[in-house]
Amino acid sequence: MPELPEVETIKLGLQKYLVGHKIIDIEVKLKKMLQGDTRLIIGSKVKGVRRFGKGLVIDLDNGFSLAIHIKLTGQLIYRGPNAPKDIHLSQEKVGSVPNRWTHIIFHLDKSGILYYNDLRQFGWVKIVKTEQVSNLPFFKELGPEPPVLKKDGLTLELFKAILGKAKKVPVKSLLMDQKRIGGVGNIYANEALFVAGIDPRRKASSLNEKEKDNLYKTILEVLRRGLKERGATELNFVDALGQEGGYQRHFLVYSREGKACRNGNGIIKKIKLAGRGTYFCTSCQR
DNA sequence: AGCTGTACCTGCAGGC
């Protein structure tokens, strides 16, 4: 799933390629995918790109922004003069652009193009005043982020306090709750709990100090690894040039049902926890 | 208020 490392990877690409381009025209092929009046941003120039949790914000030079959430299968793919020549567009995940999942096409100056593709149509793109972005419910309610890129955000003390308050919630559900912690989704929650040796079903508040310290550390560890690998292409994730990530090759538990635990003893089990696929080793996660 | 269940949507795996 696109989580912090995946969305950060897209952000870095857009900062590199999209900034400086002027929006000439916007083609909306599936109306529900874009909210707001496109006329408000035609002629504006891309000033910068920000990320908050799994959300993206493209800031324009006229006081408006594009607030974007790609959910499960959204893709933002840039084509144009800023892109390097030797890109490896994922044949499996993209094929060619535009394709049948291309719902919005941003025509840019200098023959640049930005495609918004979304197979399951769960994502959203909203045109809003830049100053109003933080008032959108998703951004407004977003919890602190694990400090994998910035020093501030989810400190160890804060993390412990959040865990301590969650008496009824399974620790994995808490990690994935965007209102409590920003940016962690199913893949990295599964991976972090495995590395920490903690059973995902345990109530968050039941973790002792040592386990909390350890889990905090492993969350940062798996997120950093994901970033280094430019994200995990598990469903449909590709970067801003349409290239796949590499972290899926390093999954320790995620999508490894029935396989041998990398630590030696057990077999990876899959259960459903709060409606989400959950992978863990009953032998080393307790 | 805070929690839970379901809708959203499509591709794909599995069953017969």
Add this chain to the structure above:
DNA sequence: TGCCTGCAGGTACAGC
């Protein structure tokens, strides 16, 4: 074979 059903998932929202 190929059709049909069920399942997957991050958030938004309805309903308790």
